[in-house]
Amino acid sequence: MAQLPEERRHILEAIDTLVRSAAPQLKPAFAYNMPGYGMFKYKNYKGEVIDWPVISMASQKQYVSVYVCAVMDGEYIAEQYKDRLGKVSVGKSCIRFKKLEDVDLDTLKEVFALAAEHPGYPERA
DSSP: OSOOOHHHHHHHHHHHHHHHHHHHTTTTEEEEEEEEEEEEEEEOTTSSSEEEEEEEEOOSSSSEEEEEEEEETEEEEEHHHHHHHSSOEETTTTEESOGGGGGGGHHHHHHHHHHSSSSSSSOOO
């Protein structure tokens, strides 16, 4: 994270603190070139079972992405909470935003805590 611009580094550090507070049972890991937390077994499109992070984050060119790989009651948790997360874009397990101030951090913390309890993706056929 040291090579990131100050504003982006600040955002990722804040998200890191939030994840560790909300879901301390998810151990930090580096997976697929992203900081991540907790690992679960995931069956990919090739049918291979791989380790995948429950929560991960990435600094993209125009925004920050936070991936929340968790499902509750058959729906992605990120999508269930999208209306409460603030000025964000949500698509399935991905939460995208430009500034930390755009995000309702209390709701994001709630999403992280739920993700720790319900890791995974919907089952593949």
